[in-house]
Amino acid sequence: MGLRVVQLLAGRDFARRPRGVHPIRTRIFEFAACMQNYVYAIADVDSRKCVIVDACWDVDGILEALRREGLLLAAAAITHGHFDHTGGVPPPPFSSLRIRVSGVAELKRRMPYLPLLVHPLDIPDVIASNPHLEQRHFTPTPNGFAFTLGTSTEITFLHTPGHTPGSQCLLVNECRLFSGDTLFPGACGRIDLKGGSLSDMVESLQSRLRAIPDSTVVYPGHEYGGEWTTIGREKKRGFLRHAGEGSAHDKWQRLDSRRCLGSHSSVGHSLTDHSPADDPSFW
Ligand SMILES: [Fe+2]
Structure with missing residues (x-):
């Protein structure tokens, strides 16, 4: 391609x-x-x-x-x-x-x-x-801005607020997604930093990213849970699982249920985990 x-x-x-x-x-x-x-x-x-x-x-x-x-x-x-x-x-x-x-x-x-x-x-x-x-x-x-590279590569910018107001993912040729700090393998980016928003993050995950085909390979912004994942894998066991109806807070609790259930996961990070640098100010 x-x-x-x-x-x-x-x-x-x-x-x-x-x-x-x-x-x-x-x-x-x-x-x-x-x-x-x-x-x-x-x-x-x-x-x-x-x-x-x-x-x-x-x-x-x-x-x-x-x-x-x-x-x-x-x-x-x-x-x-x-x-x-x-x-x-x-x-x-x-x-x-x-x-x-x-x-x-x-x-x-x-x-x-x-x-x-x-x-x-x-x-x-x-x-x-x-x-x-x-x-x-x-x-x-x-959102929807397109940048063409050469003759066969098109990058579409998807606005995915939640981690920051202007967070965006780059969808390339409708088969590769560069997700920044919005989506990681098994997790999503923090929403408790300046400009973060729980309701925006839930909307970005549940509406915008869930709409992308399952076969799309996802490349995250940090090596916190692996080098890559897929939309389909995150729909099965990550933060793209269907969160059902209710408020953004209810949906978030269902997405973040690993901790609520007391289970442990070695992949990714969610709301209150620490980064490897253990400095919470900007990742
Ligand atoms: Fe960040």
């Missing part, structure tokens, strides 16, 4: 231990490895053009990976405005350290004409972490 997906994991494929003595960069890369962020290149095989998804932590390492794969960067997409997916100034208490994490602002500085594909509702958060970026630097991607 002319589509190629390159999955890059922080700490393994980029943001690896730097050569020489770079105390700050070393610390940033260690943190990136703990956060287990995935960065993706969605590539059109014929043209070798690609869209990079959530380029953060180490732009040099990410561009080097694209060069290794022989890919040409055509655009950068952001699934949501959290710092670990965009880079820039980290949130408190790390903001006092006066560090800047390489990410989309660095990409835009090097390639001024590179489209930055972000849902309009999360653009303010990206600018807050990256004060050198302005509204005019972004290509807003409302």
Whole structure:
């Protein structure tokens, strides 16, 4: 189908231990490895053009990976405005350290004409972490926005609020879904952070993502429960199970029943679990 997906994991494929003595960069890369962020290149095989998804932590390492794969960067997409997916100034208490994490602002500085594909509702958060970026630097991607790559690859942007107001998933050629922090294997993203919404998350999961064909492969934004899953698998045993009727809170309790039943799961994370970095501020 002319589509190629390159999955890059922080700490393994980029943001690896730097050569020489770079105390700050070393610390940033260690943190990136703990956060287990995935960065993706969605590539059109014929043209070798690609869209990079959530380029953060180490732009040099990410561009080097694209060069290794022989890919040409055509655009950068952001699934949501959290710092670990965009880079820039980290949130408190790390903001006092006066560090800047390489990410989309660095990409835009090097390639001024590179489209930055972000849902309009999360653009303010990206600018807050990256004060050198302005509204005019972004290509807003409302629900249903389509971006064509080469001759045979079409990316459709699906607005899936809940984790953040402007969270979005990228559906490629109607068979691959890049789910950011909305959907993970066996779990979904947190809804208790700034801008999070239980009712929006339930609607995004139960209406928008459940409508996608079962065979669709899902690539999550972090390596918290596995490298990939499918819509069908999440409908059977994940957060795309049918939650029935009732309020958003009732539906959520049914979806999150593993903990209510006292069972334990080694996959994913849900509302109150901790990230590997054990810092709750932005994943
Ligand atoms: Fe996030």
